[in-house]
Amino acid sequence: MIEIGRRVGVxxxxxxxxxxxxxxxxxxxxxxxxxxxxxxxxxNYGPLGFCRMHEYRQRAGLPLDAPLMRAPxxxxxxxxIDGCDRxxxxxxxxxxxxxxxxxxxxxxxxxxxxxxxxxxKCTFFGCTRRPQAKGYCGAHLRQQRVHGxxxxxxxxxxxxxxxxxxxxxxxxxxxxxxxxxxxxxxGKPAEEWAYDGKDPTELYVERxxxxxxxxxVPYSRFPEFYMPMCKACHKRRxxxxxxxxxxxxxxxxxxxxxxSGSDDEPPF
Numbered sequence: 001m002i003e004i005g006r007r008v009g010v011x012x013x014x015x016x017x018x019x020x021x022x023x024x025x026x027x028x029x030x031x032x033x034x035x036x037x038x039x040x041x042x043x044n045y046g047p048l049g050f051c052r053m054h055e056y057r058q059r060a061g062l063p064l065d066a067p068l069m070r071a072p073x074x075x076x077x078x079x080x081i082d083g084c085d086r087x088x089x090x091x092x093x094x095x096x097x098x099x100x101x102x103x104x105x106x107x108x109x110x111x112x113x114x115x116x117x118x119x120x121k122c123t124f125f126g127c128t129r130r131p132q133a134k135g136y137c138g139a140h141l142r143q144q145r146v147h148g149x150x151x152x153x154x155x156x157x158x159x160x161x162x163x164x165x166x167x168x169x170x171x172x173x174x175x176x177x178x179x180x181x182x183x184x185x186x187g188k189p190a191e192e193w194a195y196d197g198k199d200p201t202e203l204y205v206e207r208x209x210x211x212x213x214x215x216x217v218p219y220s221r222f223p224e225f226y227m228p229m230c231k232a233c234h235k236r237r238x239x240x241x242x243x244x245x246x247x248x249x250x251x252x253x254x255x256x257x258x259x260s261g262s263d264d265e266p267p268f
Contacts, residue, residue, distance in 0.1 A: 036064060081108060126152055162221050164205045168193050171223045181228035185237075190228030197241060199225045 034041045035049030044052045054064055079086050079095040086095035094102060097112055122129045122137040129137035136144065143150045162170075171193045172178070178190045195202075199220035207217045220226070229237070 083111070124150055124152075129153075158222065160221075161203065164207075164217065164219050167219060167221055167223065167226075171226050174223050178228050183230040183233055184227050185233040186230060188230050191231050192229060192234050193226040194229040194234045194237065195219050196225050196227055 032043040032045065032049070033039070034043050034051035034054060036051075036054050039051060039054065041051035041053065043049050044055050046055050048055070048058065050058060056062075057064055057066070077088055078084065079088055079098055080093040081095075081098050084095060084098065086097065088094065089096045090099040098108060100106075101108055116135070118131045118133075119135055121127070122131050122140060123135040124137070124140045127137060127140060129139065132138045132141055134141065136150075139153050140150045175181075178193055181190045182188065183190045195218065197218065199222060202218045202220050204216050204218050206214055208214050
């Protein structure tokens with residue numbers, strides 16, 4: 001309106017005086033409200049002018065005057081059971097507790113027992129784990145539910161046998177990702193944790209490569225026997241140690257043949 005007054009040569013004060021008397025005809029109205037009486041929700045601009053909730057009820061054949069499941073601005077209304085002040089969580093208007101009772105055929109009138117505050121640690125004798133429910137930790141709770149009795153849980157130590165993948169997970173937990181370290185041979189960014197072969201209590205695992213060839217791989221349960229290496233240096237080191245082991249085995253087999261003095265081929 002002020003722009004029109006400037007074009008026709010009317011001053012700004014005159015335009016403001018006219019607008020104060022008759023109002024601005026170009027002023028945009030607010031958002032359209034639902035056409036149902038008493039509903040202040042924003043209209044969905046449908047053919048009947050209902051809001052989104054009442055438009056859904058009209059299509060589904062539900063009564064339009066039924067109370068809304070949720071109050072405006074997302075505030076949950078209470079459960080439809082008399083005396084229950086818990087918020088509604090289901091389409092039927094029940095809270096979680098009454099919806100579960102309705103599904104399992106429980107008493108819908110009886111009240112709920114107050115929730116027990118969990119202690120600082122598990123109530124089983126000698127257990128220091130954090131309780132999960134009924135005063136017990138998750139492990140003892142599962143023992144009671146599955147077996148009907150509870151026993152002490154033995155905590156694993158580093159001396160327990162672990163898998164090949166578990167020891168690499170231990171290395172990541174202690175020192176982080178191997179990519180943060182350089183390779184000890186070439187200085188390039190490391191890619192794998194490599195076993196140095198110096199553990200007197202080493203373990204063995206049978207691995208199968210892409211060619212379906214099986215091999216026995218030694219590893220250690222202790223992370224201090226691992227070092228960061230790139231894939232190329234790791235493979236060269238493993239092949240070098242493999243050839244040295246084969247050479248030692250051939251020497252031992254040849255010595256045993258000479259000491260026995262027999263021309264018969266040994267079984268290995």
